[in-house]
Amino acid sequence: SLKIDPTRRGPTISDTMYGIFYEDINRAADGGLYAELVQNRSFEYSSVDNSGYTPLTAWSTVSTGGASGTAEVVDDAERLNEHNRHYLRLSLDGSGDAAGTYGVVNSGYNSGMFLESGKKYDFSVWARTDQARGTTLTVSPTDESGASLAAKPLRVELRGDRWSKYTGTFVARASSTTGRLTVAAGGAGTVRLDMVSLFPRDTFMNRPNGMRRDLAEKIAALRPSFLRFPGGCIVNTGSMYPYRAPDWPRARSYQWKDTIGPVERRATNANFWGYNQSYGLGYYEYFQFAEDIGAMPLPVVPSLVTGCGQNHVTEDPELLRQYVRDTLDLIEFANGSATTPWGRKRAEMGHPKPFGLTHIGIGNEEPLVDEYFERFLKFRRAVESAHPEVTVISNSGPDDSGPVFDRAWELGRSADVGMIDEHYYNDPEWFLTNNDRYDSYDRKGPKVFLGEYASEGNRFYNSLAEAAYMTGLERNADIVRLTSYAPLLANEDYVQWEPDMIWFDNATSWGSTSYETQKLFMNNIGDEVVPSTASSTPVPSTPITGSVGLSTWATSVAYDDVAVTSADGSALFGDDFSGEASQWRKTGERGSWSVSNGAYVQHDTSAENTLVIAGDSAWSDYDLHVRATKRSG
Numbered sequence: 001s002l003k004i005d006p007t008r009r010g011p012t013i014s015d016t017m018y019g020i021f022y023e024d025i026n027r028a029a030d031g032g033l034y035a036e037l038v039q040n041r042s043f044e045y046s047s048v049d050n051s052g053y054t055p056l057t058a059w060s061t062v063s064t065g066g067a068s069g070t071a072e073v074v075d076d077a078e079r080l081n082e083h084n085r086h087y088l089r090l091s092l093d094g095s096g097d098a099a100g101t102y103g104v105v106n107s108g109y110n111s112g113m114f115l116e117s118g119k120k121y122d123f124s125v126w127a128r129t130d131q132a133r134g135t136t137l138t139v140s141p142t143d144e145s146g147a148s149l150a151a152k153p154l155r156v157e158l159r160g161d162r163w164s165k166y167t168g169t170f171v172a173r174a175s176s177t178t179g180r181l182t183v184a185a186g187g188a189g190t191v192r193l194d195m196v197s198l199f200p201r202d203t204f205m206n207r208p209n210g211m212r213r214d215l216a217e218k219i220a221a222l223r224p225s226f227l228r229f230p231g232g233c234i235v236n237t238g239s240m241y242p243y244r245a246p247d248w249p250r251a252r253s254y255q256w257k258d259t260i261g262p263v264e265r266r267a268t269n270a271n272f273w274g275y276n277q278s279y280g281l282g283y284y285e286y287f288q289f290a291e292d293i294g295a296m297p298l299p300v301v302p303s304l305v306t307g308c309g310q311n312h313v314t315e316d317p318e319l320l321r322q323y324v325r326d327t328l329d330l331i332e333f334a335n336g337s338a339t340t341p342w343g344r345k346r347a348e349m350g351h352p353k354p355f356g357l358t359h360i361g362i363g364n365e366e367p368l369v370d371e372y373f374e375r376f377l378k379f380r381r382a383v384e385s386a387h388p389e390v391t392v393i394s395n396s397g398p399d400d401s402g403p404v405f406d407r408a409w410e411l412g413r414s415a416d417v418g419m420i421d422e423h424y425y426n427d428p429e430w431f432l433t434n435n436d437r438y439d440s441y442d443r444k445g446p447k448v449f450l451g452e453y454a455s456e457g458n459r460f461y462n463s464l465a466e467a468a469y470m471t472g473l474e475r476n477a478d479i480v481r482l483t484s485y486a487p488l489l490a491n492e493d494y495v496q497w498e499p500d501m502i503w504f505d506n507a508t509s510w511g512s513t514s515y516e517t518q519k520l521f522m523n524n525i526g527d528e529v530v531p532s533t534a535s536s537t538p539v540p541s542t543p544i545t546g547s548v549g550l551s552t553w554a555t556s557v558a559y560d561d562v563a564v565t566s567a568d569g570s571a572l573f574g575d576d577f578s579g580e581a582s583q584w585r586k587t588g589e590r591g592s593w594s595v596s597n598g599a600y601v602q603h604d605t606s607a608e609n610t611l612v613i614a615g616d617s618a619w620s621d622y623d624l625h626v627r628a629t630k631r632s633g
């Protein structure tokens with residue numbers, strides 16, 4: 001039984017209580033949320049990203065009409081730009097018939113591209129040719145067997161031996177989950193290609209360079225209050241040194257400046273989770289997405305101390321100064337007016353209005369806690385003196401307890417840190433038995449950002465344990481201010497981490513039971529906690545957990561004495577119907593019914609609600625009547 005005392009008030013629940021943790025893990029970005037269909041579009045894949053990769057991963061050669069040639073990925077002085085150094089050089093030897101073509105086919109991600117009949121697709125490529133009269137690029141979407149998926153191929157006329165961007169659009173005339181894209185040319189001579197791209201026109205909010213609609217909509221349906229990005233381990237692993245041509249670290253920490261501006265100028269990077277990240281989804285796109293779904297943006301920047309098993313300190317005072325400067329520039333990029341240097345870059349990308357950044361995280365799970373904290377203080381000092389309105393968040397390492405964790409909290413308390421990011425992944429029993437974790441936290445110390453957590457598994461029992469645990473988070477809403485389940489996304493063909501909240505293949509996506517739990521809590525967040533206690537006989541083996549949230553409803557009406565009677569007035573059940581609540585259902589578009597204090601309460605009477613009594617077939621013998629008294633006041 002649950003005892004609720006409505007006269008007592010608990011803590012208010014922050015509007016930012018439930019958000020999402022987004023990391024480019026499990027191919028969450030390329031091959032996932034980022035709607036680009038071409039894999040390895042800029043020929044930058046390398047064995048540093050993944051030992052199985054070559055610059056031609058996902059590409060193969062193709063010819064028609066007896067044409068032949070060679071296809072080579074090169075990095076030479078003819079490159080597209082210093083950030084996008086590799087390109088494809090097709091050398092056509094002029095053999096074959098007049099209509100013959102030689103070129104390449106891209107197989108997309110997983111089994112192939114998902115193309116839908118009747119939908120528009122936008123093709124683009126950077127290209128040039130040394131053929132004096134130019135050449136025609138033939139661009140054809142096909143399925144795995146080579147059958148065309150468009151009424152006719154796109155024909156793109158290439159002219160001149162300087163890099164230019166060429167575009168075209170086609171409508172798919174059939175659907176396929178094994179789509180391929182062929183790009184081939186005729187004649188004799190050299191054709192250079194880079195940034196070969198195919199996007200569905202239909203992206204989330206119809207944004208160009210946008211996001212896959214089904215995935216973005218599933219995320220939006222959570223109604224998350226914040227979006228933490230871009231990770232996780234991808235933030236602070238690899239070399240801390242920045243991209244500088246010609247010799248640059250191929251596996252670098254996530255440096256936000258690499259990820260903005262025209263996509264063809266974003267140098268790709270090896271992702272900690274074993275693949276290449278194109279940065280097509282970059283900081284601008286994440287800020288825009290946060291705004292589109294009504295979430296507060298919460299970026300996390302690297303600290304010069306690596307975590308996630310790499311555990312290394314980069315001792316370079318000049319580099320540290322630059323990272324701190326980059327963090328201030330990031331705040332200006334997000335919040336500065338369009339007349340500031342970085343605010344102007346945001347405006348040039350299409351968003352003159354500021355994004356409204358209020359929180360920023362420094363680092364992720366650094367086990368070298370003292371070294372990390374020394375740097376954290378430098379970042380915080382700089383941010384607070386320039387932007388006192390921004391909360392700077394530190395973190396407590398990779399565990400839920402232990403020496404690193406204790407030391408991180410000790411340092412955080414001593415330096416009056418505003419908020420500390422905790423991460424933990426444990427079995428469901430841990431979540432059931434640790435519901436009281438935050439009951440004993442020091443109310444005067446730093447607040448908690450529970451930035452990553454999940455019970456280990458994607459079964460119903462896991463999500464039930466998480467739900468029980470979340471009641472403990474709500475009960476401690478005065479100290480636990482932000483929480484996010486992790487990770488958010490998983491492409492089922494590239495899984496580095498389980499469990500995950502939303503799963504997908506190329507064509508479809510589905511939420512795990514944990515997704516439903518998160519959605520339930522995020523969409524029904526109370527304003528304040530009403531103290532309650534739960535008990536049971538017999539006593540269960542794991543503690544009973546519960547929390548009661550009070551929401552402020554526009555209007556509500558209570559009905560007392562609701563009863564179901566037969567025609568002669570004898571009660572079939574009712575009056576104290578609360579014990580039989582399972583036999584009552586509601587229908588209606590909005591609002592809801594609940595049993596409270598012996599009364600049946602209809603919330604939000606602006607909605608049409610019908611109380612439905614669920615009975616069995618034996619009831620058909622009765623002439624049923626419902627009696628209810630509307631409570632006055």
Ligand code: AHR
Nearest residue numbers: 232233234365486487497
């Ligand atoms: O969420 C997956 C990983 O778990 C994150 O990258 C890291 O922060 C944590 O260890």
